[in-house]
Amino acid sequence: MYLSYRLRALAAGAALMAGAALAQAQQALPNVVILATGGTIAGAGASAANSATYAAAKVPVDKLIAGLPELSKVATVRGEQVFQIASESFTNDNLLTLAKRVSALAKQADVDGIVVTHGTDTLEETAYFLNLTVHTAKPIVVVGSMRPGTALSADGALNLYDAVNVAASKDASGKGVLVTMNDEIQSGRDVAKAINIKTEAFKSQWGPLGMIVEGKSYWFRAPVKKHTMQSEFDIDQITTLPAVDIAYGYGNVPAAQYEAIGKGKAALVHAGTGNGSVADRAVPALQKLRSDGVQIIRSSRVNTGGFVLRNAEQPDDKYDWVVAHDLNPQKARILAMVALTKTRDTKELQRIFWEY
Template identity: 75%
Template sequence: MKHHRLLARCAIAATTLFAALSTAWAADKPNVVILATGGTIAGAGADASKSATYQAAKVPVDKLIAGLPTLSAVAQVRGEQVFQIASESFTNEHLLTLGKRVAQLLKQSDVDGVVVTHGTDTLEETAYFLNLVIHSDKPVVVVGSMRPGTAMSADGMLNLFNAVNVAASQDAHGKGVLVTMNDEINSGRDVSKMINIKTEAFKSPWGPLGMVVEGKNYWFRLPAKRHTINSEFDIEKIETLPAVDIAYGHGNVSDTAYRAFAGQGAKAIIHTGTGNGSVSNRVVPALRELRSQGVQIIRSSHVNAGGFVLRNAEQPDDQYDWVVAHDLNPQKARILAAVALTKTQDSKELQRIFWEY
């Protein structure tokens, strides 16, 4: 009997010690919050052989976390379901709600980093928006997947593990908002979805910032443009975003879309030109007219891998009082224009902002 009581006491003591050690061990881990918004990374399909046929935004964040128990080896992780939508349905209001929640969390002493799970269709827009308006040097990592979790060779779990690993890392501080996909760490400012059926879909024309290999970050370059803590924009001071629309240039293009957007209240129009942001002679008169009415005209390019628009090349931007988008693609130019217009209506100031961000 004494032997049994002794064994029982030893078992209780061991359990208590293990619990204390576990608590102490967990306290040493960084605290990472996963904000879930839906998308393919939360998608599910009926057939494991189908990687492109599925329903997005089906799996809640608690199940995503529960399905990846190795996260506990990297950080103390908790999740919040901010939205549960496919990212093509993201609006300016979604951006503002998400941005404000990210900012709130990063102010907390018990939050060391934030991960945002996101659909890939507009992931690059959200990442760039956060890069512009979040005033913190703590890591913010946006992540998605190209295949739902039900597909063979699904990429979401490794992408999420890498995202948490980066968000929990001291060496990720001060590098702006990041995107971890396919083992690469890209700047939210540069990266774009280049193809829709491969796991290596997200690329930067200027190359990744680094890689994540077996839980270790390897860095190769730093972002050169202004971001986060050095940005003049602050999510806490932005309540609405002005309407900015994108019109696509092509052979035989007309001015119909430009006039329609302006008629619906667009404060700026991103012209998605061919090559160096070229503008058809059929469209130039309408754009000059709209600019005289106060609509900002911003020339960008639909060249996928690094459309670089030079000022006063192709068009006399100084004469027409137009702005060029520098190397930003049309969708990122829309984000920057909307954010910038919350502070200025001056085209020269807008051009400065496009050079700096």
């Protein structure tokens, strides 16, 4: 009888120790907040065969987290539903609201990393905006999916698992805002959506920063452009964004397009062919807009590797124009909006485009 009592006591003690060890392990896990904004990663199709036909922004963040019990071994995770929209409907106000929430969370001692779930259509724009305006060294990871969770071979669950792993990793600190898609870790500055129906949709002309394999990050390079902690822009000091639009260059493009789109704007991004080329008939329209105070920014519409050289194709110094460097038109628009909250000087704007 004594032996039986002794065995029960030992078992109870072991259970208590195991429970204490589990509680300590959970206490030691990093704290990651998932901010959900909608998109395909929260989408649902009518059947498992629907990978491209579906309704975006249907699944709430709590269900996304509950569907990934593996996250509990990576971090202590909680979610907030910031928006529930398809990302093509994102507005400047959405950008400001999201960035201010990310900034507020980053200041909290009990937050080690932040994940933002996002639709892929404008994911690259939001990632770059956060990269420019949120002052923190803590990992911020933006993630989406190309297929809804209801589809065969859905990619959202693994993408989100990878994102939480990166956000929970000390190795990701100080590398700016990151994007995890298709097992790759991309810079939020460089990455762009290159195709719309494949899981390897997001690419950078400079290559990924690293890879994620079974939850472990492997790094190969680091970003050199200014971002987050080094940025001269701070979301906590930005309340509105200037009006910046994009005009698309193509064969037979009418000059009237530039006049109509650029009128009254703070800046106009020209999505030019090749090296940001401008049709001869469009040059006077852009010159007129510049004389009216509209900043003109030459970018390239080249899908996977635009790079605009100053004073090549057009005499930018003479016309007082800015070139977008290697930024695509949509990212040039993001940087122009942010930069114009600080300066309207063309030389200063060009410096910012070189440095960011």
